Structure formats: structure tokens, C-alpha cells
Amino acid sequence: QKEVEQNSGPLSVPEGAIASLNCTYSDRGSQSFFWYRQYSGKSPELIMSIYSNGDKEDGRFTAQLNKASQYVSLLIRDSQPSDSATYLCARVGNNRLAFGKGNQVVVIP
Amino acid sequence: NAGVTQTPKFQVLKTGQSMTLQCAQDMNHNSMYWYRQDPGMGLRLIYYSASEGTTDKGEVPNGYNVSRLNKREFSLRLESAAPSQTSVYFCASSLLVSGAEQYFGPGTRLTVT
Numbered sequence: 001q002k003e004v005e006q007n008s009g010p011l012s013v014p015e016g017a018i019a020s021l022n023c024t025y026s027d028r029g030s031q032s033f034f035w036y037r038q039y040s041g042k043s044p045e046l047i048m049s050i051y052s053n054g055d056k057e058d059g060r061f062t063a064q065l066n067k068a069s070q071y072v073s074l075l076i077r078d079s080q081p082s083d084s085a086t087y088l089c090a091r092v093g094n095n096r097l098a099f100g101k102g103n104q105v106v107v108i109p
Numbered sequence: 110n111a112g113v114t115q116t117p118k119f120q121v122l123k124t125g126q127s128m129t130l131q132c133a134q135d136m137n138h139n140s141m142y143w144y145r146q147d148p149g150m151g152l153r154l155i156y157y158s159a160s161e162g163t164t165d166k167g168e169v170p171n172g173y174n175v176s177r178l179n180k181r182e183f184s185l186r187l188e189s190a191a192p193s194q195t196s197v198y199f200c201a202s203s204l205l206v207s208g209a210e211q212y213f214g215p216g217t218r219l220t221v222t
Contacts, residue, residue: 032209043199043213044152088152095159096142096167096208101151 003027006089006100015109019076023089023100026070033065033072036088038102044088048074079107111135113214115200121220122190130185130217132200140203141183142211143167143175145196152199158183159206190221 005024013019025033032051036044050056050063050072062075072091076083086102113134122128132141143155144167154167158177172194174186183202187194197218201211 032207034210043216046210046212049210092207092209094208095140095165095206096154096157097211099152101149 003093003098004089004091004100006103008103010104010106012106012108013079015079015081015107017079019079019083019105019107021074021076021087021089021103021105023072023074024070025072025091027091027093028067028070030067030070030091030093032092033063034090034092034097035061035063035072035074036090036099038086038088040085076105079105081107081109083107113200113202113212115198115214115217117217118215119218121222122187123222124191126190127186127188128190129187130198130200130219131182132184132214133182134200134202134212134214135181136202136204136212137180138202138204138212139180139206140208140211141177142201142203142208143173143183143185144199144201145169145194146199146216147196155185155198157208159208190219192221195219195221 035048038044048063050065060077064073088102089100090097116131142157144152156175161180200214203211
């Protein structure tokens, strides 16, 4: 089993809607999780960090961590065309980050 | 404050040639990383340096070497390039030795023919 899995295919959402992305992980000892946004042809950009169970909100982004079920999610409220990108989930362990393969989000005007 | 910088931005090599990718950060971060990103494969860690003076292998180290020149600089060397090393290479740095909250450079697009 991969350390971090993002299984959903590309996600198309209408402008103004909520985009919901999920990520599962295999190591129950994982403590710290991150969401990166990557525009096509650009480098990953850190947008959210979450370290404890529950929700963390930052502007239009909400990260949710459920350690019992071993998943992390990212909600993007009021989606904008500028949110169209690939979103990468990552967890820290052994002095490194393990990344999922990412989910592409397309916001349709 | 430039963050993480990488040179060159683009490079084309012939099979068997060597080259060094340069990375520097000005954030006084302790840890630095080299990744490659290929379509469908995601980001894969090549080598990392958790602190100045140390380097460790990641997922895909074969065919690469690294040097942590000082706290700011971390270079990646391809001794004998192969077409399988065609990829986009990213350098990243983190204040924390744990590897949390990494910040990425703009990347180097390498093609090996």
C-alpha cells in the first residue's frame, strides 16, 4: 500500500461551488500533513498544513484531518478559475515528505 | 528574499554526458531535498540532506549524486545521463529537520536524448 493515496480522477466543479479532495494514508503514526497546489508547468506551492484532528481554515481553504480513519481532506469554497490546478497531499515521516500523485481540479466558469 | 533558486531552468543532454543541477536557498533552512517529477509518477525523492554535512538516499537515488556544499547550497549531479533521467527536477528546503513544510524552487526541465 502506498504511503499516501489520492485516488480520485480529475474533478470538474462550477465556479462558486465547493471542491472536495481526499487523501488516505497508511502509517497510523503520521502526525503532520500538507496540501500543495501545483499549476501546470510550475512548482508545488504549500497552501495548508494540518497537525491535529479536526478542521483548519485559511481563507477559502479548509483542511480536515481524521486520524482514526486515516484520511485528510481539502475543501475549496467558492471555487474560482484560478483554483484550477493539481493538488498534492503529503505526510511527513523519516525526515522526508511522502506525496500522493495529486488530483487535478478544473473550475468551469 | 529569493527563496529557493535553481539553475539551469532547461537543459538538453546527450546520453552519457554529465551535468550538475544547482540549488540554493536564502531562508536559513536546515534541510534540503531533490525530487524528480514524471507524468503519472508524482514527486519522487532522489536525495535529501536533513542538515548541513549529511546526505541520505531517497526513493530513486540510482544514477545521481549530491553534495551539500554549505547550509545554503545543495547540488545534484548526473554522472552519465540516460534517457530515463528525462524529467523535471525540483529542489526544496525546509526549516525543520523533520521535513515538514517544504518550499520548492522553480524546477529544471531536463531532456536526455
